[in-house]
Amino acid sequence: MTHALRDLLGDRSPDGEVDADVGDSTADVDSEGETGASDGSDDRVVAMVGCPNVGKSVLFNALAGGSAEVSNYPGTTLEAAVGRLDDATLIDTPGVYGVSSFDEEERVTRETVLEADAVLNVVSATSLDRDLFLTLQLLDMGVPTVVAVNMMDEAETGGTTVDVDALERQLGVPVVPTVATEERGVDSLRDRLDEVDAPDETPVATWFDRLPDGLEASRAERVLLVEGDEPTVDRVVGPRDVTADGGARGLTGDAFRDEIYTHRRSRVAGVVEAVTDEREGAGGLKETLDDLLLNPVTGTPFALVLLGLVYLVIGDLVAQRLVDFVETTVFEGYYVPLVRGLVAGALPDAGWAAPVRFLLINGNLGLLTITVQYLLGVLLPLVVAFYLVLGVLEDSGVLPRLAVLSDRGLSMLGLNGRAIIPMIVGVGCVTMAVVTTRTMGSRRERLIATALLGLAVPCSAQLGVVMGLLAGLGLGWWLAYVAILLLVFGVLGVVLDNVLPGESQGLLTELPPLRRPRVGDVVRKTARRTRAFLAEATPLFAGTAIVVSGLDYVGGLAVLESWLRPVTALLGLPAEFGRVLVIGVVRRDFAAAGLTDLGLSAPQTFVGLVVVTLFVPCILSMVMILKERNLASGALIWLGSVVVALSVGAVLAGVFGL
Amino acid sequence: MTERLSDVDAGDEFEIGTVTDDQVRARLLRLGFLDGSVRCRRRLHKGPVVVRRNGTELAIGAAVADDVRVRPLTE
Numbered sequence: 001m002t003h004a005l006r007d008l009l010g011d012r013s014p015d016g017e018v019d020a021d022v023g024d025s026t027a028d029v030d031s032e033g034e035t036g037a038s039d040g041s042d043d044r045v046v047a048m049v050g051c052p053n054v055g056k057s058v059l060f061n062a063l064a065g066g067s068a069e070v071s072n073y074p075g076t077t078l079e080a081a082v083g084r085l086d087d088a089t090l091i092d093t094p095g096v097y098g099v100s101s102f103d104e105e106e107r108v109t110r111e112t113v114l115e116a117d118a119v120l121n122v123v124s125a126t127s128l129d130r131d132l133f134l135t136l137q138l139l140d141m142g143v144p145t146v147v148a149v150n151m152m153d154e155a156e157t158g159g160t161t162v163d164v165d166a167l168e169r170q171l172g173v174p175v176v177p178t179v180a181t182e183e184r185g186v187d188s189l190r191d192r193l194d195e196v197d198a199p200d201e202t203p204v205a206t207w208f209d210r211l212p213d214g215l216e217a218s219r220a221e222r223v224l225l226v227e228g229d230e231p232t233v234d235r236v237v238g239p240r241d242v243t244a245d246g247g248a249r250g251l252t253g254d255a256f257r258d259e260i261y262t263h264r265r266s267r268v269a270g271v272v273e274a275v276t277d278e279r280e281g282a283g284g285l286k287e288t289l290d291d292l293l294l295n296p297v298t299g300t301p302f303a304l305v306l307l308g309l310v311y312l313v314i315g316d317l318v319a320q321r322l323v324d325f326v327e328t329t330v331f332e333g334y335y336v337p338l339v340r341g342l343v344a345g346a347l348p349d350a351g352w353a354a355p356v357r358f359l360l361i362n363g364n365l366g367l368l369t370i371t372v373q374y375l376l377g378v379l380l381p382l383v384v385a386f387y388l389v390l391g392v393l394e395d396s397g398v399l400p401r402l403a404v405l406s407d408r409g410l411s412m413l414g415l416n417g418r419a420i421i422p423m424i425v426g427v428g429c430v431t432m433a434v435v436t437t438r439t440m441g442s443r444r445e446r447l448i449a450t451a452l453l454g455l456a457v458p459c460s461a462q463l464g465v466v467m468g469l470l471a472g473l474g475l476g477w478w479l480a481y482v483a484i485l486l487l488v489f490g491v492l493g494v495v496l497d498n499v500l501p502g503e504s505q506g507l508l509t510e511l512p513p514l515r516r517p518r519v520g521d522v523v524r525k526t527a528r529r530t531r532a533f534l535a536e537a538t539p540l541f542a543g544t545a546i547v548v549s550g551l552d553y554v555g556g557l558a559v560l561e562s563w564l565r566p567v568t569a570l571l572g573l574p575a576e577f578g579r580v581l582v583i584g585v586v587r588r589d590f591a592a593a594g595l596t597d598l599g600l601s602a603p604q605t606f607v608g609l610v611v612v613t614l615f616v617p618c619i620l621s622m623v624m625i626l627k628e629r630n631l632a633s634g635a636l637i638w639l640g641s642v643v644v645a646l647s648v649g650a651v652l653a654g655v656f657g658l
Numbered sequence: 659m660t661e662r663l664s665d666v667d668a669g670d671e672f673e674i675g676t677v678t679d680d681q682v683r684a685r686l687l688r689l690g691f692l693d694g695s696v697r698c699r700r701r702l703h704k705g706p707v708v709v710r711r712n713g714t715e716l717a718i719g720a721a722v723a724d725d726v727r728v729r730p731l732t733e
Binding site: 097098100102126127129130133158257258261262265266268269290291294295296400403404405407408411416417506507508509510511512513 | 680681682683684685687688689690692693699700702703704705706708712713714715716717718719720721722
């Protein structure tokens with residue numbers, strides 16, 4: 001982790017194009033783009049740091065948007081936007097309330113701050129009392145800083161005026177007022193970036209005496225040491241079990257953290273008192289809306305309507321209509337025949353060419369045909385639609401409210417309300433959802449969430465087909481389908497919560513003010529995320545296609561089908577259902593769609609749909625699960641979903657007397 | 659007289675006292691929630707408590723709120 005920032009920046013030359021290979025620290029830099037115009041070695045790195053929802057990304061775009069490249073912090077899904085600002089490299093960081101290591105966002109930001117040459121600290125004029133803690137901490141650490149007081153307009157509307165000059169005197173570093181959404185103050189911020197400064201000594205120095213003599217640590221590290229920041233203690237003092245003496249570690253316990261934080265808070269209160277003038281602001285419509293959202297009686301129906309709308313847009317409009325059109329008209333009508341013709345023409349008739357031809361253009365998962373069709377025709381529209389919706393939900397501040405509403409239910413499953421986010425994402429695409437579990441608090445929670453996603457959450461592609469089939473059967477079957485999924489979801493969660501060792505973290509999350517999302521921000525975010533997702537998914541999927549096609553070519557798939565005969569008999573379904581299951585391993589909506597051709601009765605269709613829904617995650621999700629978790633968890637989730645799907649199916653078959 | 663944060667009602671004003679969990683205490687402290695008067699905006703039955711101070715709103719899960727003691731300021 002120490003070299004996280006270097007890895008991140010090392011992949012790019014100042015003016016060079018960055019390879020699309022996101023998250024891979026060995027990504028190549030496109031050498032064509034390297035002009036050598038500016039030498040990267042003594043390039044100044046400025047980190048943008050601030051609390052969540054202070055308008056940091058908007059300000060980043062205003063300052064360096066044109067040159068921004070987005071990749072991920074090594075080993076994380078946390079987005080790292082990096083851009084050029086005059087002769088400096090500007091790097092955005094995840095929003096945090098302080099420099100410490102309580103979660104993944106904080107670890108990334110702390111690391112970036114420690115390695116950067118200067119910090120642009122963004123605070124919101126609407127929440128100075130909250131935001132200045134981080135500012136004072138940065139100044140305590142001696143980090144050369146310039147402060148941007150953003151959202152000056154919103155603060156005025158809310159009845160707060162901030163005396164920027166007084167704040168500058170109080171802090172002793174440059175302070176610039178901005179309204180990032182209107183690009184106001186951006187130029188003077190850019191001008192004053194060279195004036196970054198930090199006080200020579202701050203009150204935190206009194207605690208430095210408690211550190212052992214002769215300790216080799218920078219001022220920033222000293223602050224983190226007396227505040228008991230674990231990774232810093234590990235780095236400077238040495239790992240826990242190595243320090244037999246325990247002295248240094250004993251001195252850097254949490255006791256000082258409380259003292260120091262309390263002292264810093266009192267300084268914040270003093271500064272806020274001196275620089276702000278508050279009148280009674282209007283609560284207004286937002287307050288009322290917030291009340292309605294947080295009240296289960298009104299919030300729950302709202303959440304359900306919202307999910308319904310999300311489904312209408314993603315599951316129906318995009319997953320069904322748009323994907324149908326793209327797949328049948330564009331791909332099956334033009335692209336696939338064209339590629340088949342080209343490949344057939346390019347390859348000679350010789351015997352060796354047959355397997356190659358099969359690999360490239362077979363009807364199940366040909367590398368150049370169905371694989372491309374699946375990635376661009378199905379996944380791309382879904383992912384774009386989903387990220388758009390997610391972006392709106394995020395930027396409006398609705399997601400944390402949904403977390404509040406669902407916290408009680410999810411905590412019974414060993415999760416907290418924040419897990420609602422991967423679950424919602426899962427209804428869009430389970431593969432994407434598996435990636436988002438990275439930000440969850442503990443390994444235990446990540447495992448529970450991943451298992452639930454893999455087993456009981458149908459992705460929108462599948463849900464679309466399922467709904468189509470169930471609609472033909474009637475509302476009763478649809479309700480029964482939902483009830484069974486929820487039951488399996490709940491039972492699995494409760495079982496995992498009781499079986500897995502350890503305890504999950506409780507909910508502690510800020511509810512940012514509700515805001516109207518800005519179209520440009522949402523679109524920009526969607527574009528970034530889509531690129532990152534496809535860059536990650538494409539090689540995984542291509543590799544899988546080659547393996548599955550190879551298996552198909554040597555007759556492996558047919559053998560698997562014959563093995564499944566006893567299973568299909570158990571479910572009261574025809575032997576052809578075995579093929580549906582095998583296809584389901586690759587792609588879940590194909591499996592569901594395969595049911596239409598089997599001429600099943602209503603109960604048979606129902607059982608079949610439940611089984612394919614609970615059955616193993618699609619191959620892409622599976623590869624992602626293996627990558628994110630480990631082989632053992634992946635194998636357990638895979639086998640578990642086979643067992644659960646077949647058991648539930650067999651019970652249902654018994655109930656219906658199939 | 660102290661009570662658990664998980665027992666407060668919407669509209670109650672109080673100061674937060676002892677917080678058992680070190681990390682929870684540090685996070686509340688940092689956000690200014692240990693500085694003085696805090697108001698409960700809403701409490702969901704057996705669910706999170708939503709508290710507010712100086713315009714910052716925080717949702718605290720029931721399990722976390724169980725380990726937080728508060729001193730009521732209003733009757």
